[in-house]
Amino acid sequence: MSMIRRLNTTSAQFDQELRDLLAYEATQDDSIEQACKTILHAVQHRGDEALLEFTQRFDHVPAQSIADLVISADELQQALNTLPAEQRSALEKAAERVRSYHEKQRASDWSYTEADGTVLGQKITPLDRVGLYVPGGKAAYPSSVLMNAMPAKVAGVKELVMVTPTPKGERNQLVLAAAALAGVDKVYTIGGAQAVAALAYGTQTIQPVDKIVGPGNAYVAEAKRRVFGVVGIDMIAGPSEILIIADGSTPAEWVAMDLFSQAEHDELAQSILLCPDAAYLDAVEAAIANLITTMPREAIIRQSLQDRGALILVRDLDEACNVANHIAAEHLEISTQEPERWAQKIRHAGAIFMGPYSSESLGDYCAGPNHVLPTSRTARFSSPLGVYDFQKRSSLINVSQAGAQTLGPIAATLAKGEGLFAHAASAEYRLKP
Structure with a gap:
């Protein structure tokens, strides 16, 4: 054969x-769906208490408080400082190349002024808080830390929170070193659906984020799918x-x-x-x-x-x-x-x-380019992860008095055609008698 x-x-x-x-069709395992539903509900309603219970049960980490699940900035830096020279050099060179590439993706505000003084444009702002999920234990990927964290930082995200499980307390030093290089702000040693729930809903200790990115197992993927809408997600990768x-x-x-x-x-x-x-x-x-x-x-x-x-x-x-x-x-x-x-x-x-x-x-x-890419034929309509995934765009509209005289009748006519008469009146109020 x-x-x-x-x-x-x-x-x-x-x-x-x-x-x-x-x-390829991702099989929806009923047991995974039910487990994620239970875990998400528990963390959403019981917060830290449930998060600690699941961490103790699944990762066998005897934490008594969320403070026991925090990796300090000093420990991240220590992980970087104690890497073998060859590993540190490779990680630093990769980080610099990834950062340099993504800096070219930064978008800028823009606007233009029409003849009557109306100003239209677009304002670019970064997300406030982003959660980064990183697989832990032996299956650890420092490259994923760089690829997810670097574009977020280049975009100007104010706070980047990393979660990574540490089964039986096993902490991967390369992952922690990558987090130090990428400028991750906070690290919690939590994983699975419970980590996704904590990032999405927040707990008494952990503030909710605006978007969750990063790879994970079937439970993480299902949890991300379920919290989408409460927060943004990068993708459900195949x-x-x-x-x-x-x-x-x-x-x-x-x-x-x-x-x-x-x-x-x-x-x-x-x-x-x-x-x-x-x-x-x-x-x-x-x-x-x-x-x-x-x-x-x-x-x-x-x-x-x-x-x-x-x-x-x-x-x-x-x-x-x-x-x-x-x-x-x-x-x-x-x-x-x-x-x-x-x-x-x-x-x-x-x-x-x-x-x-x-x-x-x-x-x-x-x-240099991002390795987080669309799979399962979604490249027909999706793009690689990039700086643009950590920014959002707000439209700018500053209509002049003269502009209102031009736009008002157009808006009023269309609004009446849709049966929305308050919309029409709102536009007509700005018209000169």
């Missing part, structure tokens, strides 16, 4: 085969994805390893290669077979490639771009000659990596 399926766009069944390949368009000019081993880079996340991750050269697809398939036994996460990679991976033979690179636009992948690598030419044809992708040296892994850690 082949480790990864082979598809061909000339097949009469290709459209259905592609739909089957891309099909499994990680990589789509590669190749022309055969990149070493097959490089492409195989790039497919592995997403497949190793979990069994539901998706790795797809599009290429017009059948012999090259053979070479990549052979490289996959040769390299997979060297991977520490071999079993996960095998399952991911067997269940959701594919090597797809396309007619040409134009067709590859059309298929890529339909897939709308989280990560798209264009590993071809003249990659910029083909990138011009791409309309839907979370991030586009151009050229053989632009491996997706560089984007995950240190290239």
Whole structure:
């Protein structure tokens, strides 16, 4: 049995085969839904007491007060100061690149004045408080701290509150060091749905936030879904994805390893290669077979490639771009000659990596652009996380007396057409007799 399926766009069944390949529906586990509902309700109504109970039960942390769940700024700085030199240097370089990229996303206020003196414009303001969820324990991701915290800080968020579970008191020093570098203001060692509830509703000790960002397990995702509307959220992310368009000019081993880079996340991750050269697809398939036994996460990679991976033979690179636009992948690598030419044809992708040296892994850690990206085809209408996610826009309207004479009759006519006569009268009151 082949480790990864082979598809061909000339097949009469290709459209259905592609739909089957891309099909992913996050199963709603009734037990998870019920547990989250119970936890959210308890924290909303009992606050600190419930939060402590759940932290003791799920994380086995014997905290007696919320003060026991706070990591001080001194401890964050100490984590940074005691990192091995190589790790600290890498973290600092990555942080600087992420900050520099996101500084270019800052938006500015703008306005214009019409001939009659009416002024219209837009005012940009940052969110006041943002909550950042960071997985804890052994499954800890300092890169996620940087990618979520840096754009928030660049946007001007006044207070950034991080929550991270510490199972049995285990604190990940790289995560704490990343929080120190990113300028996180407060850190609580809480996790799960109870942490999301505390951030959304607030407790006697923890103030509610305006938006919650950051990855988490199924309970965290379900809790975020349920509190959306009370607070903003970044997204409900699906499994990680990589789509590669190749022309055969990149070493097959490089492409195989790039497919592995997403497949190793979990069994539901998706790795797809599009290429017009059948012999090259053979070479990549052979490289996959040769390299997979060297991977520490071999079993996960095998399952991911067997269940959701594919090597797809396309007619040409134009067709590859059309298929890529339909897939709308989280990560798209264009590993071809003249990659910029083909990138011009791409309309839907979370991030586009151009050229053989632009491996997706560089984007995950240190290239600069954000690695929080739309998944499950949502790149058709969504964008990477950025500074704009931590800012909001207010419209500015300053109508002059002369402007009211022009706009009033228009508004009144439309309001009467909608049967809203108070609206019409409000506009007409400003008209000169």
